[in-house]
Amino acid sequence: MGWIAHKFGGSSLADADCFRRVAAIVVGGPDEPTAVVVSAMGGLTNHLFALIDAAVAGKDLAAPLAAIRNRQATAAEALLGGPQARPFLEVVDRDIADIRQVLGKQQPGHPVTRALQDRISGYGELWSAQLMTAFLQKEQGAAAARFIDARDVIVIDQGEMGPIVLWEESRRRCRERLSGSKTRFHVITGYIATDRSGQATTLGRNGSDFSASIMAALLGAREVIIWTDVDGVMSADPRLVPEARVIDQLSYNEAMELAYFGAKVIHPQTMAPAVDDGIGIRIRNTFNPKHPGSLIAATSSQQGSIVKGVSAFDGIALVNLEGAGMIGVPGTADRLFGALRDAGISVMLISQGSSEHSICFAVRADAAATVKRVVEDAFAVELEQGQVQRVEVTPDSAILAVVGDGMSGLPGSAGRFFRTLGNSGINVRAIAQGASERNISAVIAARDMTRALRAVHSSFYLSSKTVSIGIIGPGSVGGVLVDQIAAASARLKDKFDLDLRVRAIGTSRKMCLGQARLDLKDWRQALASGETMDLDRFVNHAQADYLPHTVLIDCTANQGIADRYLDWLGRGIHVITPNKRAHSGPIDVYRRLRSTAQAANTHFLYEATVGAGLPVISTLKDLVETGDDIERISGIFSGTLAYLFNVFDGSRRFSDIVREAKERGYTEPDPRDDLSGMDVARKAVILAREAGLSLELRDIAVESLVPGALAGAAVGEFLDRLADFDAPMVGRLEKARAAQAVLRYVADIDCRRGTASVGLQQFPLDHPFANISLTDNIVQFVTRRYSANPLIVRGPGAGPDVTAAGIFADLLRLCSMLSGSDD
Ligand code: ADP
Ligand code: ASP
Ligand code: MG
Numbered sequence: 013m014g015w016i017a018h019k020f021g022g023s024s025l026a027d028a029d030c031f032r033r034v035a036a037i038v039v040g041g042p043d044e045p046t047a048v049v050v051s052a053m054g055g056l057t058n059h060l061f062a063l064i065d066a067a068v069a070g071k072d073l074a075a076p077l078a079a080i081r082n083r084q085a086t087a088a089e090a091l092l093g094g095p096q097a098r099p100f101l102e103v104v105d106r107d108i109a110d111i112r113q114v115l116g117k118q119q120p121g122h123p124v125t126r127a128l129q130d131r132i133s134g135y136g137e138l139w140s141a142q143l144m145t146a147f148l149q150k151e152q153g154a155a156a157a158r159f160i161d162a163r164d165v166i167v168i169d170q171g172e173m174g175p176i177v178l179w180e181e182s183r184r185r186c187r188e189r190l191s192g193s194k195t196r197f198h199v200i201t202g203y204i205a206t207d208r209s210g211q212a213t214t215l216g217r218n219g220s221d222f223s224a225s226i227m228a229a230l231l232g233a234r235e236v237i238i239w240t241d242v243d244g245v246m247s248a249d250p251r252l253v254p255e256a257r258v259i260d261q262l263s264y265n266e267a268m269e270l271a272y273f274g275a276k277v278i279h280p281q282t283m284a285p286a287v288d289d290g291i292g293i294r295i296r297n298t299f300n301p302k303h304p305g306s307l308i309a310a311t312s313s314q315q316g317s318i319v320k321g322v323s324a325f326d327g328i329a330l331v332n333l334e335g336a337g338m339i340g341v342p343g344t345a346d347r348l349f350g351a352l353r354d355a356g357i358s359v360m361l362i363s364q365g366s367s368e369h370s371i372c373f374a375v376r377a378d379a380a381a382t383v384k385r386v387v388e389d390a391f392a393v394e395l396e397q398g399q400v401q402r403v404e405v406t407p408d409s410a411i412l413a414v415v416g417d418g419m420s421g422l423p424g425s426a427g428r429f430f431r432t433l434g435n436s437g438i439n440v441r442a443i444a445q446g447a448s449e450r451n452i453s454a455v456i457a458a459r460d461m462t463r464a465l466r467a468v469h470s471s472f473y474l475s476s477k478t479v480s481i482g483i484i485g486p487g488s489v490g491g492v493l494v495d496q497i498a499a500a501s502a503r504l505k506d507k508f509d510l511d512l513r514v515r516a517i518g519t520s521r522k523m524c525l526g527q528a529r530l531d532l533k534d535w536r537q538a539l540a541s542g543e544t545m546d547l548d549r550f551v552n553h554a555q556a557d558y559l560p561h562t563v564l565i566d567c568t569a570n571q572g573i574a575d576r577y578l579d580w581l582g583r584g585i586h587v588i589t590p591n592k593r594a595h596s597g598p599i600d601v602y603r604r605l606r607s608t609a610q611a612a613n614t615h616f617l618y619e620a621t622v623g624a625g626l627p628v629i630s631t632l633k634d635l636v637e638t639g640d641d642i643e644r645i646s647g648i649f650s651g652t653l654a655y656l657f658n659v660f661d662g663s664r665r666f667s668d669i670v671r672e673a674k675e676r677g678y679t680e681p682d683p684r685d686d687l688s689g690m691d692v693a694r695k696a697v698i699l700a701r702e703a704g705l706s707l708e709l710r711d712i713a714v715e716s717l718v719p720g721a722l723a724g725a726a727v728g729e730f731l732d733r734l735a736d737f738d739a740p741m742v743g744r745l746e747k748a749r750a751a752q753a754v755l756r757y758v759a760d761i762d763c764r765r766g767t768a769s770v771g772l773q774q775f776p777l778d779h780p781f782a783n784i785s786l787t788d789n790i791v792q793f794v795t796r797r798y799s800a801n802p803l804i805v806r807g808p809g810a811g812p813d814v815t816a817a818g819i820f821a822d823l824l825r826l827c828s829m830l831s832g833s834d835d
Contacts, residue, residue: 015233017047019202019224022054023241024298025140028090035148037239037301038197045193047231049162049202049224050144052136053083057203057217060133063115070120073112081108084139091147100146107135126170130214134204137162137220145199157197163212164189166205166226172356174281175215177226178208186230200227221279225293229285236291237305238278239298244306245270245277248322248469252462254527255469255558258305259320263312263417266320267293269451273413274325283308318418318425319472324465326410326458328360329380330441333387334370337399345371351390357383361411361444361453372442374455380405409441410461413453414468420449429454432471438464466558475509477827480562482516482554486539489590489620490567492816497823498532510827516554518545520570525553547576555585561830565819566591581609581616588822590620590815595701596694596709602701615829617822622649622695623789623809625818630825631805632702632793641796642703646760649695651787651810652679652686653717653757657772658786660755666741667734674731678787678810682727687717689757693770696759699791703763715771717757748774754782780804787811 018041020034038048052060063076084104088097111132118124141159148157165185168175190198202220207213215222221238228236242250244258245267262270264283271280277295286293287310296305312320338344345364348371352359361374375383387403394400419425426445429452433440442455456464470478486494497512504510513529517539524530524542531538555562564580566573566589574593578601581587595602595618609616622628635642648654655678659669670687673679679686693712700707719737722730748755753774758781761768775781784790789809794802808814 015045015047015228015231016041017049017224017228017231017233017236019049019220019236019238020051020298021220021238021240022051022056022136024054024239025050025052025144026054028087030298031087031091031144031147033298034144034239035151037298039148039152043196045195045231046197047224047227047233048144048197048199049220049227050137050140050199051202051220052140053087056080056083056136056139057133060111060136061129063111064124064129064132067115067118068120068122068124073115077108077112081105084143088143088146091143092150096146096150100143103142104139107138111135127211127213130204131212134201134212134214137201137203141199141201145197148197148199152197155195157199158193158195160189160198160200162201162204162223162227163206165200165230166215166223167208168205168213168215169208170213172353173358175205175213175219175222177285181208182226183230186227190231215281216279218276218279219281221282222285225282225285225291228291229289232289233291235294236286237294237296238282239296240277241297241299242277242295243297243300243303244295245275245308245321247320247473248465249275249324252324253322253466253469253558254556255466255474257473258303260304261307261309261311261313262320264293264308264310265450266312266415266417267308269413269415270321270323273411273415273451273453274323275321278308312417318416318422319414320416320418322412322414322465322469322472324410324412324461326408326461327377328374328409328411328455328458329377329383330372330374330406330409330455331380331383331387332370332372332402332404332406333391333400334402334404335394335398335400336369337394337397338369338371347390348387351386352383355382355386357386361442361455363442363444374409374411374442377407377409380407406441408458409455410458410464411453411455412461412464412468413451414472415451417450419452426452428471429468432467433464436463436467438467463557470558470560474560475511476560477509477830478511478560479513479823479827479830480554480556480559481512481514481823482518482550482562482564483514484518484550484564484566484573485568485570486517486519486535487567488812489815489819490565491536492812493565493567493819494532494535496816496820498535500820501532504824508827510824512823512827513559515556516550518542518547518550520568521545523550525550551576551580551585555583561586563588563823563826565589565823567819569593577616578605578608581605581614582612584612584614586615586617586826588617588819588826590618590624590819592618592621592691592694592698595621596697599701599706599708615826617826618698619822619825620815620818621698623791623805623807623818624651624811625814625816625821626789626791626805626807626809627821628699628789628791628805629702631791631803632699635793635795635797635803636703640798642763642793643796643799644760644762644764644794645699645703645791646758646781646794647791648756648781648784648789649759649791649809650686650692650757651789651808652683653692654784654789654809655787657755657757658784660741660745662742662745662749665735665738667731667738670734671731682730684718684723684727684730689714689716689770692757692759696761696768696770699759700761700763700768703761705761705763705766705768707766707768711768713767713769713771715769717772744772752777756781780806 088100145157145159167178167181202223246256248256250256268283271278293308359373364371391400438460440454445452501512516525522542523545524538563586571593577587619629693714759770787810790806792802
């Protein structure tokens with residue numbers, strides 16, 4: 013019968029509950045000989061190393077030792093019950109006495125030997141394996157489980173590049189102890205091994221993965237399952253890149269490279285024993301056993317991104333050896349790396365320019381001082397004679413690597429990698445690409461590491477049209493917008509690979525923030541129970557550096573929010589808004605917004621500021637950009653005023669119509685905001701500027717329909733007293749009637765003369781402005797091309813649905829501007 017091997021990492025063995033979960037997983041597996049390789053309880057190995065450090069520092073060990081014992085005792089009692097836990101605790105007490113005794117002999121200030129370090133740091137695995145054995149025996153019967161001390165099986169030499177397995181001897185021992193075993197579960201210690209002299213040793217930090225694949229090879233297992241606390245090998249470290257996703261299948265080589273360059277989920281040497289026998293390695297989540305995990309095998313699946321993963325680690329120093337005297341001199345590299353090898357230094361990455369003028373390489377930061385000395389010694393003569401100018405060490409560096417078999421022979425990955433770093437303003441200190449083209453690595457400043465990792469990950473894994481969206485002011489219009497986005501987003505993703513992620517929604521008082529995205533089904537509730545609004549935090553959250561683009565949509569009419577646009581546009585955030593404040597404010601602010609957006613390559617879209625969802629601004633933009641000359645723009649830009657003069661036919665008093673319109677919600681809460689004409693004037697300023705005029709709001713002649721005497725009155729009083737002013741309005745209506753005309757409140761921009769006015773005018777009955785219904789807006793463009801027969805845009809110009817749709821259309825317009833701009 014075949015063997016199966018499992019390995020449970022420290023994160024899967026944190027406490028008694030974890031042990032139960034692990035037992036359930038192995039017991040639930042097929043009934044076949046099973047190797048269960050276990051790590052120390054999570055964090056315990058660190059505590060044992062800390063204990064050694066404490067002894068070297070001459071500190072008292074009683075308290076940390078008691079804490080270590082206590083953790084074992086708590087788990088054992090919970091799993092085995094008092095009396096049954098006793099034999100195990102006797103073992104623990106004996107081991108703790110051993111630790112106390114050997115560390116007690118430690119001279120403070122003296123370094124500990126590797127042998128002692130290995131002996132003490134390996135106790136965690138011994139305890140985990142014995143406790144798991146006892147628990148499986150209790151649950152499944154004494155004959156079901158056996159404890160195996162890996163020091164009786166795995167024999168290694170400690171080589172310069174890490175442990176070397178002595179396969180023949182290990183195989184012999186394995187046969188002796190395990191072949192023909194009738195037991196189902198063999199609980200084996202990870203991490204520890206023995207050397208050929210019989211001394212206890214270890215496979216190095218994180219080495220239990222390696223133990224498991226060695227055991228799998230020794231036992232001829234068909235598969236080794238490495239159980240941890242994530243769903244599999246992910247496209248990047250999920251702690252640093254929230255967007256990381258599980259890789260279904262990867263090759264041994266890909267896994268090895270990712271691990272070598274920092275993917276802590278698996279030890280880089282784990283793959284080696286599995287390769288020869290083609291043993292599949294599966295990475296799975298103890299806490300989510302339903303997930304199939306990642307399969308590491310001989311071949312990798314080529315679906316999805318050509319890059320499988322991005323990994324990084326810091327704690328690197330870059331060393332540069334530079335000198336004109338090295339050009340064309342054979343053997344320089346050999347001397348350099350020979351000297352480093354003799355000093356036991358491992359080199360992580362090498363890069364040499366073809367001019368041979370310099371060689372640079374990366375080493376662990378803690379070796380940097382030694383390396384500098386070793387290299388200076390090796391080239392002492394050349395340094396003195398000036399053939400080698402200097403040995404330069406750049407500390408605080410990190411290595412970033414993209415890995416994927418699919419990159420081989422496919423042009424473009426390196427280009428994208430470096431372009432992304434460049435676009436993110438990250439300086440590359442050195443570059444290396446293996447001839448296998450499976451990995452491209454770059455040395456960067458350590459402080460840039462997370463940012464670089466996120467940017468590179470997003471450029472390979474996310475749609476370039478992934479947009480992080482923050483919506484401010486989800487009132488009647490903003491709220492409908494959120495619902496419209498929610499309803500359309502699946503279709504947009506499917507059809508156009510558009511990934512619209514509403515990640516922040518906020519009012520002036522509250523906000524709710526979502527990591528990947530907010531669940532838009534319940535956003536109103538989430539907002540109601542959200543946290544207190546903090547606009548800075550809101551904006552920082554919306555602009556996640558692991559997502560390619562950010563847009564803030566301001567659905568307020570607030571000046572304070574509009575005042576922020578400059579900052580947002582300058583820091584790379586696109587802005588979309590129906591808020592007229594910024595565009596109709598002082599022209600120098602308007603100009604600064606435009607130039608800032610241009611410099612920062614951001615977009616500012618505001619279609620819904622005029623005519624709600626009607627394509628007014630975009631039509632005007634198209635006319636201007638295609639070289640037409642705008643002569644005149646006129647129209648009805650206020651749905652409220654359109655309604656009032658559509659209804660006002662003399663049969664009812666104007667003041668009654670105003671009151672009724674207010675009651676129906678057609679006006680602002682204070683109808684004077686509409687009647688004053690200022691809203692129309694702002695829209696006129698926006699259009700005038702769009703057409704190239706330098707108009708200020710104050711330059712516009714505005715006819716207000718608010719009687720001067722009522723300007724300061726309270727709203728109720730204003731409505732009551734408006735009737736006193738009905739007579740002049742009737743007079744104007746009659747005058748229009750006599751001329752076969754109607755009254756319309758319009759804006760009129762004369763682009764030739766650079767003037768604009770807003771007010772009540774008469775129009776003949778056959779004029780387009782005379783024939784609108786209800787709250788329609790209408791805009792007429794007279795241009796060189798549309799001269800005798802002007803271009804007209806007409807339709808409902810108010811209401812939450814159409815206004816939200818206008819904003820949404822801006823969002824889609826923005827997305828089409830973004831696609832392709834970054835890759
Ligand atoms: P164990 O205790 O099971 O050995 P480790 O803590 O050693 O677990 O490794 C698992 C952790 O590795 C994950 O929790 C994750 O945070 C981290 N990690 C780093 N890079 C990756 C990656 N590319 N894919 C998955 N996990 C990663
Ligand atoms: N317990 C060891 C460590 O923490 C080995 C392992 O967990 O893989 O490094
Ligand atoms: Mg691990």
